[in-house]
Amino acid sequence: MKISEKNTITVFEELDGVNSYEIKNKSLIQSIFHIDITKEKESREATDVSWTTSIADSYTAFRKLSEDNSFILKHLKQPRNISINPLDDFRASSQHSLLEFNKAVNESRYILELAEGWDGDSGQVITTELFTKSSNCIGCYIKSIFLEQNFILESPAINPVPNGSIDFEWRNTKGRLLINFRYINQEIIAYFYGDLYNNKLAIKGNIPTKKVYDHLMKWMQNLQITK
Amino acid sequence: MDAESTNNEIKIGLDFSDSCILYRLVHNTFLVGGSKRPRANIFNPETDGLSTDWNRYSTPEDCLIRTGLTYKFKKNEFKVPGDFQVYSLNVGKIRTIEQISDLQHTPVYNNPELIGQPNNPSHSSVFYIDEEVRLKLAEFAEKVEDIDIDAIHNKIEQKKITLFAQIIK
Numbered sequence: 001m002k003i004s005e006k007n008t009i010t011v012f013e014e015l016d017g018v019n020s021y022e023i024k025n026k027s028l029i030q031s032i033f034h035i036d037i038t039k040e041k042e043s044r045e046a047t048d049v050s051w052t053t054s055i056a057d058s059y060t061a062f063r064k065l066s067e068d069n070s071f072i073l074k075h076l077k078q079p080r081n082i083s084i085n086p087l088d089d090f091r092a093s094s095q096h097s098l099l100e101f102n103k104a105v106n107e108s109r110y111i112l113e114l115a116e117g118w119d120g121d122s123g124q125v126i127t128t129e130l131f132t133k134s135s136n137c138i139g140c141y142i143k144s145i146f147l148e149q150n151f152i153l154e155s156p157a158i159n160p161v162p163n164g165s166i167d168f169e170w171r172n173t174k175g176r177l178l179i180n181f182r183y184i185n186q187e188i189i190a191y192f193y194g195d196l197y198n199n200k201l202a203i204k205g206n207i208p209t210k211k212v213y214d215h216l217m218k219w220m221q222n223l224q225i226t227k
Numbered sequence: 228m229d230a231e232s233t234n235n236e237i238k239i240g241l242d243f244s245d246s247c248i249l250y251r252l253v254h255n256t257f258l259v260g261g262s263k264r265p266r267a268n269i270f271n272p273e274t275d276g277l278s279t280d281w282n283r284y285s286t287p288e289d290c291l292i293r294t295g296l297t298y299k300f301k302k303n304e305f306k307v308p309g310d311f312q313v314y315s316l317n318v319g320k321i322r323t324i325e326q327i328s329d330l331q332h333t334p335v336y337n338n339p340e341l342i343g344q345p346n347n348p349s350h351s352s353v354f355y356i357d358e359e360v361r362l363k364l365a366e367f368a369e370k371v372e373d374i375d376i377d378a379i380h381n382k383i384e385q386k387k388i389t390l391f392a393q394i395i396k
Contacts, residue, residue, distance in 0.1 A: 110259065117300035120254035120310060159257070159268040167268045169362070178267050178362040193359035204359060 097146035098139055104155035105135045111160045124164035133188050134166050134181035137209040141220060144212045151224055170194075174223050175201075181209065196222060243330055245319030249279035249351060250290050251368065253312045265314055265368040267361035276352030277364075279316065281332060285349030287313040287371040288379055295383035296390075298343030305343070305387075308379055313371040320367040321353065329354040342390055 111126050118125075135158075142153050156168040156179075165182035177194030188209050195202040203219045257269050270277060280290050291308040299306050321327060331354070335347040 114256065117302075118254075118256050120252070120256070120294075120299075120306060122300045123256075157266055159266050161268045161271045163271055165271075167266065169267055169365075176362055176366075178358045180358050180361075191358050193357070193362055202359075 097143055097152045100152065101139055101142050101155045104158060108158035114160055119162045121162065123162040126160050126164060126166060130166055130181060130183070130188060133209055134168065137190065138168050138179070140212050141217050144217050145221055149221055153220060153223060170223050172223060172225055174225060177220065177223060192216065194219060243318045245322065247318040248282040249316045249318060250282065250285065250287055250371070251279050251314045251316060252290055252294060253314055255310050255312065258312065265365045267365045270361040270364040272353065272355060276354045279351050279353060280347065280349040281351045283349065287374055291374065291379045292382050292386065293345045293347055295379065296345040296386055303343065308383065309376055313374065314368040315371055316364065316368055324360050324363050326357045326360045327353060327355045339393060340390065
């Protein structure tokens with residue numbers, strides 16, 4: 001795999017005496033430090049980094065990764081001599097909420113390789129745009145839930161549908177939810193239905209994918225498994 | 228139960244009782260990751276309804292035999308029955324889903340029978356357009372186990388011989 005632009009790490013230098021930094025990538029949902037390196041080099045992932053430690057320790061681990069691989073350093077746009085603000089731990093942990101989901105998304109990328117007729121019939125190809133935008137959308141909902149309620153929603157099953165759309169499906173002891181992303185007049189719309197079984201507390205509707213809608217985001221919190 | 232093979236023996240529009248079973252063929256692509264639990268994407272309806280086979284006229288083995296006699300999409304080669312699993316849906320449970328607008332017996336019959344498009348006296352269509360229905364159908368579907376795939380292959384080959392012999396005549 002090649003380094004893609006969306007995996008670029010941007011590190012800002014110390015400004016006005018305030019210790020701060022921001023690490024993000026262009027898609028905004030990928031794991032921090034998740035860097036795919038070309039096959040000729042060793043591939044490492046952010047899961048090597050323990051998020052239970054402070055962000056300072058995490059950055060130290062990242063620095064070690066980058067020192068071992070000068071290829072990564074080429075993607076750092078700013079000088080690296082910065083301090084770590086402990087408040088940024090919160091921002092970092094919100095990215096951590098997406099680690100499992102991002103893993104599920106990566107494991108579902110086989111969907112993009114499916115050829116016409118993949119279902120044994122007339123199954124349509126799933127476009128990269130649909131896959132990416134729908135995954136981004138769900139990632140935003142998972143992140144929003146974490147920021148509001150401080151719990152990480154389990155990852156959905158991500159499945160292709162023969163009509164060229166994509167399903168994100170949750171099913172656990174609390175309830176079930178299906179969100180289907182498809183093109184309607186060249187725009188991607190999400191159609192959804194969920195309940196807590198036996199039509200209890202059912203939610204149904206459709207939404208655009210460009211932002212997180214509160215009513216759906218709050219309903220999704222019903223799927224939390226309480227211990 | 229033997230499947231009936233001529234349209235004259237089939238009464239169109241028979242009511243489905245709650246105890247009836249509909250069989251749904253599922254390609255193994257839907258079961259990636261070893262999942263045996265059906266997901267909602269299996270129940271995406273075609274333009275003329277969700278395609279199923281009625282157990283009044285078909286066994287799970289019959290479903291797979293017809294599959295082996297059906298051409299792949301846009302190709303003149305037969306499908307491989309081993310690439311499919313059979314799931315059953317109880318009509319009584321389906322009827323609890325309000326958004327299902329109709330269930331019709333829609334047999335497929337050509338005389339003479341077409342190569343690659345076998346007659347299907349059991350074909351039935353479930354009509355709906357809804358994520359809610361797909362999610363609930365996934366809850367009701369049960370995988371049919373213990374199908375003798377070897378016996379199916381033998382019957383498919385015998386049927387192919389018969390069909391091609393008719394063409395030669």
